[in-house]
Amino acid sequence: MFSCVSADQADISGPSSCSCCQPQLQAVARRIDRDLSRRGFIAGAGASLASLGFTRPAGAQPASPRPTPPIVFANFQLFDGRSKVLREGLRILVEGNRIKQLASGDPPPPDGARMIDCGGRVLMPGLIDAHWHAVFAALPVATLLTADIGYIFLAASAEAERTLMRGFTTVRDLGGPSFALKQAIDDGLATGPRIYPSGAMITTTGGHGDMRSLSDLPRSPGGPLSFMEQTGAANVADSADEVRLRVREQLFQGASQIKLVGGGGVASPRTTLDMLTFSEPELRAGVQAAGDRNTYAAVHAYPSAAIQRAIAAGAQCIEHGHLMDEATARLMADNGIWLSTQPFVSDEDTPPLAGQSRTNLLQVIAGTDSVYTLAKKHKIKTAFGSDLLFSSTIAERQGIMLTHLARWYDNADILTMATSGNAELLAMSGQRNPYPGKLGVIEEGAFADLLVSDVNPLDDIAPVANPDKTFLVIMKDGTVYKNTLPG
Structure with a gap:
């Protein structure tokens, strides 16, 4: 050639x-x-x-092609990502990709600075989605299994831009071949949020994420990889040694954290939510392999038995948890385990499902109120994620999913969870953090991820569901991607 x-x-x-x-x-x-x-x-x-x-090495930041002038935001009410009250009388100076200064009064802007008058609107940090699938969000399963890989990545790139324009400046990708998309975004070749990639989710034969055709069976350990595994969607591991291998492969490619599958899932029609997959020694092998690289493993688990097994294996983060009981919630709280869960409240939050997948979905919806009630009661560290899959129309509901939290939390707590709270979870990737620095807050030295909201979300969170109208300015990494302020 x-x-x-x-x-x-x-x-x-x-x-x-x-x-x-x-x-x-x-x-x-x-x-x-x-x-x-x-x-x-x-x-x-x-x-x-x-x-x-x-x-460049994984996680390294590309050099800016040319210097950009400083940007000064003025005349705003500030939600800084932590406080329950808004502050006024401030100015923000952005230089490069960081917030250089947060000052009171009317300090003179630097020479050549661009001024953005927010007209008294609310300025807030960019939103963070702690459970997203950048490659799988917008395309149907049938397309993902049959389309050319180039088409799949082009569709993922288009969805990444739409994700950013919904106000989500950072996502934690919990399974899928998002490494190339992340690098393209970081290098300025594509537009989208920061991506904290997990790489392929690691599952067992017949576990959630095992979407192989039956013709791929029987599986021979060490034998040829299936198409699903070749494309980086998921990896099958059926022993502790295989788990270590697959974890190390994802970290080698640049994973910031690892996704282990501890049980069944909604999107996998051959699984049930009550089932368990990895044994405790297998989970421990994955957790330890991640820990050896100074990061962590998040374990997909719905029922109490799967969650308790993951905790016994040393897991620091549980994904979903909708079927947990009170004893398990107490165990999570006592051990400081993160709960990354999603507010699925109706069929509208998913594409149409049938058979076992629909049965699984109904169980999740039925458990949503319980998981949030238990999380609040026991003060579990809780992250917001949307986990929207397989439909560009459903992906548009990312902001709607955030507003669902109003059933359990006040507006300030919702915004804190989706900004500084989620940023704390991202920081658990330690030395594998591809974006070391402060996220989810507006303070000096933090990444310049900023939104200007046309309404006060502390008073009314509902308009976040309509980001096209609500977010008039969207800045990520010091670059303005949207500005529809009058004048």
Whole structure:
């Protein structure tokens, strides 16, 4: 596929031979030719370029192509991500991708600064979704299983931009091949939120996320990977050693945290919510492998038995938990375990489901009030996530999911959960944090992720469900992606 004139064919009397003939690049060409496939080409090219030093390390921030002028926000009411009351009489200076200054009064702006007069509106941090699937959010399952991988990533890129324009400036991706999309966004090649990637969710044979066709069975450990595994959607592991291997593979690719599947799930029609998958030693292997890289594993678990097994294995975060009982809630609180759960309250929050998936969904909906009631009663550290899947129309409900929390929390607590609270969970990735710095707050030194809201969400959270009209300014990483303020 890739070729050049060999050294013995070229005129070597000149100052240098063709750079294509350098041994390193010839090795790259041979590897790409050998590994050419829908996944192999991307992975092979990336690994080869990395070996030559042509790509930056995972988590490193790209250099800005050119300096941008400072931006000053004035005339606003401030929700800083923590306080229950708004503050006035402040100015914010943004330089680069950080909040340089948060000052009282009317300090003179730097030379050449751009002024944004908020007209007395509320200025707040960008929202954070702690359970999102950047590649799976907008496309139906049938398309994800059959479409060309290029189409899938183009659709994910388009959905990433829509996610940002809903006011979500950061997401924690809990399963899927989002590494390339993350890098494209970080490098300015695509528009979207920051992504904290987990990579492939790690499950057992027949567990949630195992979407293989029956023709892929029987599975032989160490044998060829299924299409599902090749594309990075999920990895199957059926022993502690395999779990360690799969965890290390995701961390090697740049995962900021790991997703382990401890039981059944709604989107997997061959599973039930009461079932358990990994044994405690298998879960412990995954948790320890993540801990060895100074990050953590989040465990997908609905029933108490799965949650308690995950906690016994050392897990620091439980995803979902809708079927937990009070003893389990108390155990989570006593051990400081995070609960990342989602307010599914009706069929409108999911695409149409049938069979076992619908049965599972109805169980989740029935357990939603219980999980939030228990979380509040026992003061469990709780994160907001939406976990919307397989429909661009359903993905648009990301803000609506946040407003569902008004059934259990006041507006200030909702906004705090979706900003500084979720940022605390993200920070658990420690040295694997791809964006080290302050997120979810408006203070000096924090990332400049800012929204200007046309209504006061502390008084009325409902308009957050309509971000097109509500958020007049959307800034992420110091860049203004939307500004529809009058004048």
